[in-house]
Amino acid sequence: MTISASMVKELREKTGAGMMDCKTALSETGGDMEAAIDWLRAKGIAKADKKAGRTAAEGLIGVASSGQKAIVVEVNSETDFVARNDAFQGLVREIAQVGLATDGSLEAVTGATAPSSGKSVSDTVKDAVATIGENLGLRRTAMLQVSNGVVAPYIHNQVADGLGKLGVLVAIESDGDKDALLQFGRQVAMHVAATSPLALSNDEVDPATVERERAIFVDQSRQSGKPENIIEKMVEGRMRKFFEEVVLTSQAFVINPDLTVGNALKEAEKTFGAPAKITGFVRMALGEGIEREESDFAAEVAAAAGKK
Structure with missing residues (x-):
């Protein structure tokens, strides 16, 4: 599959990763944007940000x-x-x-x-x-x-x-x-x-999200070259941290971060x-999850002027 410049640009905006890293990620995942984000995260190049790059209505x-x-x-x-x-x-x-x-x-x-x-x-x-x-x-x-x-x-x-x-x-x-x-x-x-x-609680986190995070953590941990039993402990530790970050009752309270x-x-x-x-x-x-096509104002002006 041909990886277009616009695809690389979109992935770069969503992850903050470098252009070449984005191009490699897209090539490795057949142009699948979500899979490319996961690939970059597994390599430690990008952080999770499922809402990045989305335009609010x-x-x-x-x-x-x-x-x-x-x-x-x-x-x-x-x-x-x-x-x-x-x-x-x-x-x-x-x-x-x-x-x-x-x-x-x-x-x-x-x-x-x-x-x-x-x-x-x-x-x-x-x-x-x-x-x-x-x-x-x-x-x-x-x-x-x-x-x-x-x-x-x-x-x-x-x-x-x-x-x-x-x-x-x-x-x-x-x-x-x-x-x-x-x-x-x-x-x-x-x-x-x-x-x-x-x-609200660990049990209420979408199982697909949990499995996705676990798979990424396993991939990251295996890059350390440590034995499988150590990798499992590393993954469990990271999963505990993940739940602390995304489950309301386990999060550090912004009003008093000590609790x-x-x-x-x-x-x-x-x-x-x-x-x-x-x-x-x-x-x-507002507009969460809505994708809106962004117009290229310069291209529109050029088209209106009869330019190519």
Whole structure:
């Protein structure tokens, strides 16, 4: 397979590796971008960064909460200019509020009635396309609820009340003081925004992700030339470190790095006046996972001028 310059450039942007290393990695993996990233990581040339190189779509993340229940929604637009539009902000805020009265699923929120129009959220968004002048879409929703305790919402870099580019929900079950729980929950939500954990516990990490990391660590460890029994111990040590980095309760708490999030929760129980348990979290970043083709402005200008 021919490895194009654009493929090398993309891999370089995603990994920070050198151009020749990127070309070699792509050649070794038949042009498979994900496999090439793993190849570079196994050689110690690149670090894991699954979100690198991805272009965020425009729009807003909105949150709404009612103490024991909260929802986060993502509504996309074509340009960031629209995200600053009062009408668009009002639409996103209304969708979040309407969604709070549903089960939180995308289907339920889309079919719910928006008070401002008396129509479904789906039709209200369609009407807004004509009014605002851009293609709009409700892309994702997520809800957390507790039977007793709080769901703490957090918007990072808030652009307006309950609106921003990154939303987090953290659910804490407890009979303790609600204000104290909400304050601690917000701190954990800020932590989640900063560290982007993969799961709440080791068991909840995607098995495919675990196997992928283990395979990379085995490959790296074998390059040391040590016996298999030593390699296995090295791999287990690296896997423990991996879980400490990606599992919420095992991560060093950004508010107090001397404690893990799990230990910080235990300490905070003194202020709650009761035992507490983090039962879930949601982190929703605007445009996460959306690939957008970037235009070559210079090429467009040249084409418009009739040049080749």
